[in-house]
Amino acid sequence: MKQLLLVWLSFVCISAAGYAQGLQGRTFVYGEDVRLSAPLEIAQDDQRPLADILKEKLNGTGIDYRITERHVLLYRQAQPSASAVKHNLHGYITDHESGETLIGANVYCPALNVGAVTNAFGFYSLPMAAGRHSLVVSYVGYTPQVFTIDLQSNLVYNVDMQPARLLGEVVVESDRPETGSSSTRMGASTISIQHIQQLPAMLGEADVLKSVQLLPGVQSGFAGTSQLSVRGGNLDQNLFLLDGIMLYNVHHVLGFESAFMPDAVKHVDFFRGSFPARYGGRLSSVVDVRTKDGDMQHYHGLLSVGLLTSHVELEGPIIKDRTSFMVSARRSYFDWLLGAAIKSEEDVDKFSIYFYDVNAKVNHKFSDTDRLFLSFYQGQDGIKIGAKFGDWDSSDYDRSYGNFYGDLHWGNTFGSLRWIHLYTPSLFSNMTIGYNSYRLLNDSRVRYLDYEDNLLSSDNYFRSKFSSGIDDLMALYDFDWHPSNKHHVKFGGNYTLHSFHPEVQQTRIKFWDDETDLDNTYKLDNSDMHGHEFALYAEDDVTLADRWQLNAGLRGVLYAVDGKSYPGLEPRLSAAYRLGYGLRLKSAYTMMHQNVLQLTTSPLNMPTDLWVSVTKDNKPMIANQFSVGLACDRWQGWSLTLEGYYKDMRNVLEYVDGASFSGSSKGWETKVTQGNGRGCGLELGVQRTTGRITGMLSYTLSKTDRQFPNGTINNGKRYPYEFDRRHVCHLLLQYQLTPHVDFNACWNFASGGYATLSKQTSVYVFPQSNDNGYFGEPTKSEDDYYSSRNNYHMKSRHQLDLSINIHHDTKHGERIWNFSLMNAYMHRNQDLLWTEPGTYKERVPDGQGGTVEKSYPVRKIVQATVIPILPSASYTYKF
Numbered sequence: 001m002k003q004l005l006l007v008w009l010s011f012v013c014i015s016a017a018g019y020a021q022g023l024q025g026r027t028f029v030y031g032e033d034v035r036l037s038a039p040l041e042i043a044q045d046d047q048r049p050l051a052d053i054l055k056e057k058l059n060g061t062g063i064d065y066r067i068t069e070r071h072v073l074l075y076r077q078a079q080p081s082a083s084a085v086k087h088n089l090h091g092y093i094t095d096h097e098s099g100e101t102l103i104g105a106n107v108y109c110p111a112l113n114v115g116a117v118t119n120a121f122g123f124y125s126l127p128m129a130a131g132r133h134s135l136v137v138s139y140v141g142y143t144p145q146v147f148t149i150d151l152q153s154n155l156v157y158n159v160d161m162q163p164a165r166l167l168g169e170v171v172v173e174s175d176r177p178e179t180g181s182s183s184t185r186m187g188a189s190t191i192s193i194q195h196i197q198q199l200p201a202m203l204g205e206a207d208v209l210k211s212v213q214l215l216p217g218v219q220s221g222f223a224g225t226s227q228l229s230v231r232g233g234n235l236d237q238n239l240f241l242l243d244g245i246m247l248y249n250v251h252h253v254l255g256f257e258s259a260f261m262p263d264a265v266k267h268v269d270f271f272r273g274s275f276p277a278r279y280g281g282r283l284s285s286v287v288d289v290r291t292k293d294g295d296m297q298h299y300h301g302l303l304s305v306g307l308l309t310s311h312v313e314l315e316g317p318i319i320k321d322r323t324s325f326m327v328s329a330r331r332s333y334f335d336w337l338l339g340a341a342i343k344s345e346e347d348v349d350k351f352s353i354y355f356y357d358v359n360a361k362v363n364h365k366f367s368d369t370d371r372l373f374l375s376f377y378q379g380q381d382g383i384k385i386g387a388k389f390g391d392w393d394s395s396d397y398d399r400s401y402g403n404f405y406g407d408l409h410w411g412n413t414f415g416s417l418r419w420i421h422l423y424t425p426s427l428f429s430n431m432t433i434g435y436n437s438y439r440l441l442n443d444s445r446v447r448y449l450d451y452e453d454n455l456l457s458s459d460n461y462f463r464s465k466f467s468s469g470i471d472d473l474m475a476l477y478d479f480d481w482h483p484s485n486k487h488h489v490k491f492g493g494n495y496t497l498h499s500f501h502p503e504v505q506q507t508r509i510k511f512w513d514d515e516t517d518l519d520n521t522y523k524l525d526n527s528d529m530h531g532h533e534f535a536l537y538a539e540d541d542v543t544l545a546d547r548w549q550l551n552a553g554l555r556g557v558l559y560a561v562d563g564k565s566y567p568g569l570e571p572r573l574s575a576a577y578r579l580g581y582g583l584r585l586k587s588a589y590t591m592m593h594q595n596v597l598q599l600t601t602s603p604l605n606m607p608t609d610l611w612v613s614v615t616k617d618n619k620p621m622i623a624n625q626f627s628v629g630l631a632c633d634r635w636q637g638w639s640l641t642l643e644g645y646y647k648d649m650r651n652v653l654e655y656v657d658g659a660s661f662s663g664s665s666k667g668w669e670t671k672v673t674q675g676n677g678r679g680c681g682l683e684l685g686v687q688r689t690t691g692r693i694t695g696m697l698s699y700t701l702s703k704t705d706r707q708f709p710n711g712t713i714n715n716g717k718r719y720p721y722e723f724d725r726r727h728v729c730h731l732l733l734q735y736q737l738t739p740h741v742d743f744n745a746c747w748n749f750a751s752g753g754y755a756t757l758s759k760q761t762s763v764y765v766f767p768q769s770n771d772n773g774y775f776g777e778p779t780k781s782e783d784d785y786y787s788s789r790n791n792y793h794m795k796s797r798h799q800l801d802l803s804i805n806i807h808h809d810t811k812h813g814e815r816i817w818n819f820s821l822m823n824a825y826m827h828r829n830q831d832l833l834w835t836e837p838g839t840y841k842e843r844v845p846d847g848q849g850g851t852v853e854k855s856y857p858v859r860k861i862v863q864a865t866v867i868p869i870l871p872s873a874s875y876t877y878k879f
Contacts, residue, residue: 028072066110073110075134088154088425088482090125091368093118093137096160098315099296099324103267104179104190105139105161114485117178120267120290121371125426125482137161140192140689154425156368178276179269181631181639184541184551184576186588187273187683189215196262198734198744200801200820202867204306204874208260208268209250212287214730214746216643216683216698217272219723223797223831223866224822225255229723230272231625231647232679232704233284236598241288243361243375245414246281248438248470248611252355252381253308253332259379259412263302263313264328264359266292273627273645274574274588277539277553278478278490283592283623283649293363293373294324300813306874308332311357323364331356335384349403350386355379355411369422380411390448402448410440428480438611439469465506470596470611471499490553491538498531498596500613531561531613533595539572547578559595564616568593582634586643587627594621597653599668610668617669619651629683637690642683649677656712657789675708677721695733701726714789719754722790726751740807745800752794757835758859792861797829799867813879822870832864 042053054065054072066073093105101122108115109126111133116126130151138144142161149157179188196211202224209226212218221227221235228238240250242260250259260268267290271279279286292315299316311330318325335352357379364372383406390401416434423429443465450458478492539553553572558565574588600609614620629643651674659671681702688694704724710716729749736742803820823829838860843851 028074064111066113073136075111086127086129086484087151088125088127089135089149089151089157090123090154090422090425091156091158092122093124093139093159093161094122095142096162097297099321100266100293102139102142102161103290105137105142107159108136108138109133110136112485116482119428119480121420121428121430123420123422123428123480125428125480127426127482127484141194156425158368179271181584181633181641184549184586185271185274185276185574186586186627186629186643187217187271187645189270191268191270193262193265193268195734196265196268198742198803198805199732200744200746200803200822201306201818201874202256202820202822202870202872203308204818204820204872205257205308206262207258208262208265208289209258209287212268212270214696214698214732214748215270215272216641216685216700217645217681217702218285218700219725219728219750221723222255223829226251226258227255228285228287230285231645231681232677232702232721232724233623233647233649234598234652236600237282237284237594237621237623239279239282239286241286242377242414243289243291243373243416244418244432244476245375245377245416245434245436245474246472247377247412247414247436249379249410249412252357252379253334253353254606257308257355259357260289261311261313261328261330261357261359263304263311264291264326266290273590273625273643274551275572275590275592276490277537277555277570277572278492280535280537280555280557280570280592281533281594281596283594283621291328291359291361291375292326294326294361296321296324296363296365300879302876302878304874304876307872308334318362321365323362325360325362327358327360329356329358348387350384350405352384353382355381371420373416373418373420375416375418376414378411378413380409382407382409384408400448400450402446405445407443408441411438413437413439426482430476430478430480432474432476434472434474434476436472436474437469438471440467440610442466459510461508461510463508466503467501468503468610469501471501473497473499486543488541489538490540493534493536495535496533498533498613500529500531500611502528529562529613531559531595534558549576551575557593559593559614559620561595561613562616566593566595566614566620568620568622576631582632584631586629586631588625589627590623590625592623592625594623597621599655599672612668615669618653618672618674621652622650624648637688639685639687639689641685644682645680647679649679651675652677652706654706654708654713656708657714673708673712675706675713677704677706679704679721692736693733694736696730697732698728698730700728702728717788719789720793722754724790725753740809742805744803744805746802747798747800749796749798751796752830754790755792755794755833756788756790757792757833757861792833794833795830797827797831799823799827799829800825813877816876816878818874818876820872822872823867824869826869828865828868830863831866834862835859836862 046053050067050072058065063074066075093102093107094100095102101118103118103120103122105118105122105124106115107124107126109128112128114126114128116124118124128151132148132150134146134148136144136146137159139161141164143164145159145161147159149155178185179190191211196208197206199206199211201207207226209228212228213220213226217231219229221229227235229235230238240247247259251257252259269288271286272284275286294315296317297320299314301312301314303312304310309330309332311328313326313328315326316324332354335354358377360376362374366372385406386404388401388403390399414434414436416432418430418432421429444463446462448460449456474494474496476492476494479490481489481491483489535555535557537553537555539551541549541551543549551572551574555570555572557568557570570591570593572590574586577585579585595614596611597614598609598611600606625645625647627643627645629641632640653672653674655671656673679702681700684699685696687696703726704721705718706721707718708714708716727749728751731747733745734742799822801820801822802824803818806817808815836859838858840856840858841853844854846852
């Protein structure tokens with residue numbers, strides 16, 4: 001490939017207070033075809049507008065200019081052409097060192113003012129007029145590349161980019177990014193892996209979803225967990241994709257860690273507002289995670305050890321420049337530590353909690369037009385308990401004892417085969433076939449032995465196996481089409497077969513004394529349920545004029561289950577208008593349907609949470625969302641967004657008052673009701689991405705509530721949703737102390753949410769029935785009284801998290817130490833709440849001029865803090 005040249009004029013300085021109007025903060029960029037007979041000099045006392053100065057200095061040179069938000073681009077003027085012939089420039093943008101494709105890289109031609117952005121596979125397509133053109137390629141954290149082409153026919157031009165060593169972050173915006181302030185969309189963000197890895201980490205474990213929680217409009221779930229409630233939505237209304245495959249359970253350790261390993265992740269997109277038409281199936285948000293493809297040039301990897309987990313990652317070429325692999329694995333060893341701790345316990349043989357993840361991918365490049373990817377993921381959580389009871393240590397001839405063993409584990413397993421093909425220079429396709437399985441398994445065993453006169457008199461055995469799950473078989477076919485510079489069309493379709501497996505209970509009971517051996521297998525429900533989900537979509541990101549951009553899409557859905565079909569149309573519309581001075585006015589409307597729901601009664605991510613399908617009696621959930629906002633990127637390295645939204649949700653599912661749930665979905669339809677929800681809010685986001693001090697500030701002012709039919713929940717009255725937190729604020733500062741040391745601080749504040757607490761307990765006493773003329777002891781029954789749903793407004797919560805990362809280069813790699821401190825000033829947040837009987841005492845007049853103490857029975861509120869303070873450390877070695 002032709003040697004590329006990038007020249008940065010050293011006299012341009014962001015702090016030069018006396019320079020021309022408009023020069024401050026911008027950098028000159030030009031390519032090898034730009035030749036000036038004399039240096040371009042701008043006097044410090046010249047206060048004229050920059051455009052006037054450049055017009056004078058470049059007059060008659062054949063060089064033109066374009067002033068962007070961050071740069072002054074110099075390029076040779078386009079030669080007039082008698083032909084209107086257009087050709088297509090296309091190819092892949094990759095990392096020079098690893099060959100990894102770069103998602104969201106910009107290719108821009110300043111002379112024609114046209115550009116393109118690489119898709120999820122690093123591919124770009126740019127229709128251009130025939131002729132000689134200069135182009136700029138840029139990507140966050142990489143040195144921009146400037147090159148010149150002579151376009152006389154369709155041309156494949158692949159670009160390798162060098163990671164930036166000394167330069168700050170550089171981004172040359174194209175006209176069609178899918179996220180960020182320059183996008184047509186609202187509520188769309190790309191999260192850098194560097195940002196994720198630098199955040200303060202619980203027990204030294206960086207987490208993708210906890211970085212998402214810092215964005216405006218996002219509420220964290222239970223304290224310290226990676227759960228998401230987005231713009232007033234339920235926790236199950238978020239679509240999690242790993243390499244395009246939907247995952248059901250993305251949380252580990254009851255929700256405190258997510259299933260996405262940062263070291264295996266290449267790119268993360270998050271949508272909470274105007275969703276692209278290719279996404280569907282959830283109401284509130286989309287988290288699209290793409291993993292690394294594998295280095296096609298060199299072998300390298302890492303080993304990381306933390307207080308909670310250790311993980312290893314390895315990648316490299318199988319066939320250089322043709323086939324690569326990537327494998328990443330992580331496992332917790334908390335169970336090993338618990339095992340050592342409980343050896344001193346007399347009655348506990350075993351107690352362990354563990355999780356692990358395995359992620360693997362093989363990438364084969366047939367040619368520039370065809371590639372094949374094979375992906376695999378497995379993630380699992382487990383709890384094992386072993387206990388003994390009775391007279392284990394007794395030497396009596398007459399004794400009884402037994403033991404109990406329980407093994408509960410659950411998780412996802414998926415595999416996918418993906419083929420990408422370039423039909424024409426402007427038509428790119430991606431076909432995926434995938435299979436995902438989610439399983440919950442519980443195996444419990446009890447054995448009880450009796451001895452009489454030191455001889456075994458009975459040996460009773462009971463074993464129970466419980467299982468449930470859901471399997472998805474899916475096929476997707478997506479197309480990217482670039483018919484012209486003004487249109488970027490995406491269309492395609494997908495089909496998913498959902499197989500819901502009801503709970504299967506297997507029991508075995510064996511009695512020694514009568515030699516009875518019962519072996520029974522039965523289903524807690526009638527049969528498997530199958531849901532067929534179809535979707536077709538199309539969208540066009542179109543430039544209507546110099547200032548107007550529009551993204552219009554339509555998604556058609558059909559869900560068939562239980563002899564009932566639910567068709568629907570989901571319009572997607574977003575528009576942006578350039579006001580000038582780096583300002584864009586945006587608005588959007590989105591409709592979404594959700595057909596797969598989660599049943600839960602716990603704020604934690606419990607293994608007993610079950611996924612079920614809509615039925616002929618329960619309709620799909622539907623959300624309509626309207627939003628309007630302003631985006632600004634006028635100043636180099638800064639971006640600002642201000643968005644307001646209103647979301648209306650219908651057919652929201654919730655348990656009725658008094659319903660109980662014990663991990664079985666049997667009869668769940670009789671325990672739930674459907675109603676309406678609504679949410680509205682104002683979101684502010686400020687981000688700085690360049691310099692030694694970077695960071696972000698996000699603030700959300702919001703309100704969300706629910707209403708259900710009378711007689712089901714809260715007597716038909718509206719009530720606040722549990723995550724209705726009026727004010728939420730996150731402040732993140734990241735300071736590069738030295739080239740090898742960075743310091744990070746994150747302060748989080750949220751108004752109190754809502755909880756349902758009992759206000760009183762009624763005690764009922766029932767006499768036992770007459771048994772041969774004798775009455776047994778009376779029995780008691782206690783019943784808690786709840787005045788209304790979410791009747792208690794919790795206190796505000798806030799905490800400060802700190803971390804420092806120390807990097808040290810070695811002969812064969814890099815060592816990284818991370819030290820983190822969660823809740824640094826030890827604020828006792830109100831994380832867990834319950835009530836218990838108490839007594840209120842006060843002194844009242846006794847009628848004789850004195851006072852007497854009087855007591856009243858009350859319910860007192862008891863609270864607990866999950867993380868009073870938590871230091872941690874981790875060590876990573878990259879090789």
